Amino acid sequence: MNKLLKLFITFVSAITLTLIGITTSFAKVEGDTIVLGAAVSLTGKYSSNGVHTQNGYNLAVERLNKMGGVKVGGKSYKFKIIYYDDESNPKRAAQLAERLINQDGVKYMLGPYSSGLTKAIAPVTEKYKIPMVEANGASRSLFTKGYKYLFAVLSPANQYLEVAIDLAVEKNGGKPVKIAQAFEQDAFSQDVRLGILDAAKRTGSEIIIDDKLPKELNDMKATLVKVKAKKPDVLVVSGHTKGALTAIRQIAEMKVDVPMLAMTHCDAAKLSKQHGKNSEYALCASQWHKNLSYKDKFFGGGKKYDKDFTKRFGYAPPYQSAESSAALIVFKDAFERANSFDGDKVRDALKATDMQTFYGNIKFGPGGQNIAKPMILFQVRCKGDKCENKVVAPTKWASDKFYHPIPSWSKRS
Amino acid sequence: MDFLIFEAPILMVQATLDGILIGILFALIAYGMALQWGVMNIINIAQGDLVILGGYIAYSMYLAGIHPAWGVIVSPIIMFFVGWGLYKLVINKVVDRDLFISILATFGIAIVFQQLMNFIFGADVVVAQSGYGTTMFFDNIITLPHSTIFSAAISVLYAIVLVIYMKKSKLGRAIRATAQNARAAKILGVDTERVYAATFGINAALCGVAGALIAITFTLHPYVGLPYTVRSFMIVIVAGLGNLPAVAISGMGLGVFEEFADYILGTEFRIGSVFMLLVLILVFRRFKLSRKREYLK
Numbered sequence: 001m002n003k004l005l006k007l008f009i010t011f012v013s014a015i016t017l018t019l020i021g022i023t024t025s026f027a028k029v030e031g032d033t034i035v036l037g038a039a040v041s042l043t044g045k046y047s048s049n050g051v052h053t054q055n056g057y058n059l060a061v062e063r064l065n066k067m068g069g070v071k072v073g074g075k076s077y078k079f080k081i082i083y084y085d086d087e088s089n090p091k092r093a094a095q096l097a098e099r100l101i102n103q104d105g106v107k108y109m110l111g112p113y114s115s116g117l118t119k120a121i122a123p124v125t126e127k128y129k130i131p132m133v134e135a136n137g138a139s140r141s142l143f144t145k146g147y148k149y150l151f152a153v154l155s156p157a158n159q160y161l162e163v164a165i166d167l168a169v170e171k172n173g174g175k176p177v178k179i180a181q182a183f184e185q186d187a188f189s190q191d192v193r194l195g196i197l198d199a200a201k202r203t204g205s206e207i208i209i210d211d212k213l214p215k216e217l218n219d220m221k222a223t224l225v226k227v228k229a230k231k232p233d234v235l236v237v238s239g240h241t242k243g244a245l246t247a248i249r250q251i252a253e254m255k256v257d258v259p260m261l262a263m264t265h266c267d268a269a270k271l272s273k274q275h276g277k278n279s280e281y282a283l284c285a286s287q288w289h290k291n292l293s294y295k296d297k298f299f300g301g302g303k304k305y306d307k308d309f310t311k312r313f314g315y316a317p318p319y320q321s322a323e324s325s326a327a328l329i330v331f332k333d334a335f336e337r338a339n340s341f342d343g344d345k346v347r348d349a350l351k352a353t354d355m356q357t358f359y360g361n362i363k364f365g366p367g368g369q370n371i372a373k374p375m376i377l378f379q380v381r382c383k384g385d386k387c388e389n390k391v392v393a394p395t396k397w398a399s400d401k402f403y404h405p406i407p408s409w410s411k412r413s
Numbered sequence: 414m415d416f417l418i419f420e421a422p423i424l425m426v427q428a429t430l431d432g433i434l435i436g437i438l439f440a441l442i443a444y445g446m447a448l449q450w451g452v453m454n455i456i457n458i459a460q461g462d463l464v465i466l467g468g469y470i471a472y473s474m475y476l477a478g479i480h481p482a483w484g485v486i487v488s489p490i491i492m493f494f495v496g497w498g499l500y501k502l503v504i505n506k507v508v509d510r511d512l513f514i515s516i517l518a519t520f521g522i523a524i525v526f527q528q529l530m531n532f533i534f535g536a537d538v539v540v541a542q543s544g545y546g547t548t549m550f551f552d553n554i555i556t557l558p559h560s561t562i563f564s565a566a567i568s569v570l571y572a573i574v575l576v577i578y579m580k581k582s583k584l585g586r587a588i589r590a591t592a593q594n595a596r597a598a599k600i601l602g603v604d605t606e607r608v609y610a611a612t613f614g615i616n617a618a619l620c621g622v623a624g625a626l627i628a629i630t631f632t633l634h635p636y637v638g639l640p641y642t643v644r645s646f647m648i649v650i651v652a653g654l655g656n657l658p659a660v661a662i663s664g665m666g667l668g669v670f671e672e673f674a675d676y677i678l679g680t681e682f683r684i685g686s687v688f689m690l691l692v693l694i695l696v697f698r699r700f701k702l703s704r705k706r707e708y709l710k
Binding site: 043044045046047048049088182185211212213214216217218219220221222223225226228229240241242245246249253254255268269270274275276 | 415421428528531535536538539549554558560631636637680682
């Protein structure tokens with residue numbers, strides 16, 4: 001009996017193993033479909049940006065499939081994405097990446113939302129040698145680990161506000177400026193901070209206030225009181241959407257006068273809508289804006305993308321959606337150049353990417369970061385009660401002139 | 414560490430004023446917690462999440478084009494029924510049980526509320542604009558936003574109304590009787606079940622007021638309830654149950670402590686300092702209690 005049982009178990013496991021072998025070897029490309037895997041945050045604290053990410057992916061899949069799909073070896077393939085909800089939880093994201101690779105047999109991955117979750121998934125994709133094109137992890141530390149299978153279409157976090165310091169120095173007649181800064185303690189904001197430190201060193205500027213903000217921030221009065229007392233030339237704030245919203249609310253309440261205010265996450269926070277006129281003159285870093293003149297044959301340009309996205313999902317695309325769509329264009333291009341489904345060949349093709357998409361130029365540096373696309377800065381400007389984001393830097397795409405210095409509160413109506 | 418506040422002592426005035434004004438709001442939330450803790454012997458971990466829900470009610474009104482300040486009237490009314498319903502659904506099953514079970518149950522409620530708010534209102538940080546101005550003193554160094562003055566004034570008003578109600582009304586007396594001795598109250602004809610439901614409802618209503626005020630003065634997000642729970646827990650621990658002046662004073666004390674910690678240690682240690690203080694107070698109180706017990710022996 002015992003022997004029989006053993007035989008039976010061996011038999012069953014042998015069959016299971018063969019089946020797993022078969023499914024994995026076919027799962028990457030099923031018939032005429034290329035299967036991509038993605039863990040995105042559909043619930044939890046990143047759920048709104050997770051949905052923006054998913055919508056960006058979906059729009060691109062629909063568009064690319066409609067326009068003939070991916071041509072490999074003379075045959076046309078369609079994209080399909082398997083999604084899982086990572087609940088905004090890094091541990092869960094890593095588990096789901098394992099599951100996508102081991103159970104669903106996915107051979108190509110798209111990134112999740114946020115630097116933190118990308119950091120959790122990258123070691124997994126690296127371990128299994130699965131190429132991942134990500135669009136929402138900007139933290140510099142992602143690109144210094146020597147990952148070989150990670151490719152990011154967006155500019156790294158340290159570049160977010162560097163331009164703002166250069167702009168401040170330029171407006172100061174080329175002389176160094178006094179910088180006040182407040183950053184949250186997370187990977188992303190700290191990288192933005194490193195960028196500012198570099199820019200300060202380069203321009204000989206002095207950092208006179210260097211505050212840290214907590215995760216559960218809703219009050220940054222102490223920092224603003226210091227700003228009032230020490231009168232810096234530029235105030236830099238990065239603490240995700242809550243940082244941007246809290247800063248504007250309290251700057252207006254406390255009537256803090258500072259010649260230049262630079263922030264991140266203004267568009268995610270819908271700053272111009274939520275705070276209206278109080279947010280005017282705030283300078284914001286962004287990965288993308290619909291007015292940029294980049295073009296591709298799938299989405300046309302930024303304005304066309306904005307229109308199509310709005311038609312499909314009922315709201316204007318934030319940059320998180322645009323960069324997510326761009327990730328799929330990069331994948332398609334790489335598959336076609338590799339002309340193969342072999343993981344390493346696709347990876348090598350990704351490595352050699354050098355192209356323009358509606359979202360911007362894409363060329364990957366040695367760490368996998370996009371080195372071909374500059375960050376842009378826009379400024380909130382109001383006409384009457386209607387406030388809008390106007391691109392002011394770099395000059396090539398500027399639709400409006402950068403307004404400097406910010407008029408004092410006593411002169412603002 | 415930053416010693417700007419000692420170099421420019423005028424900033425101490427700012428910190429103290431801000432601390433007192435925000436402390437009054439904390440005291441209001443803590444008073445609700447003390448009330449239902451005293452009456453029902455339940456530590457409500459979901460207190461902060463009830464506050465945030467109240468805030469979202471005011472925010473919804475703001476979205477609908479109504480001035481969010483009206484939230485301080487509408488929000489408590491809705492929240493009273495939310496609290497009442499919550500009691501009938503969950504709390505009545507844990508009210509006479511072990512304290513640990515009630516903590517677990519309210520912890521569960523907190524998670525459900527967070528996810529529901531996330532589902533309904535989204536994970537974005539939101540603000541409701543009150544459009545209130547600012548008063549400045551001493552050459553514009555000291556600023557007093559009218560929104561914080563408004564929030565302190567409304568908190569005081571609600572506290573006064575509640576105290577009078579508890580003293581004069583029939584339900585108020587029934588609540589106090591139940592707090593003293595639930596069994597005796599029951600024997601004397603008090604419908605303790607209704608008293609419990611009303612107490613939980615009143616607590617939720619107070620949270621609703623506080624939430625509406627927070628929507629006007631700070632920012633809202635589905636997951637920021639916990640700091641409010643911790644603060645009110647601490648205030649109650651220091652002040653004891655059923656002692657309103659003590660709750661008010663320790664609320665303001667906590668507010669001032671937080672502001673000074675904010676200026677001196679930095680904003681990143683603001684909530685951290687509250688947690689640290691909580692540990693210290695718990696250790697100290699235990700120490701005091703154990704000494705007393707020894708003395709009694």
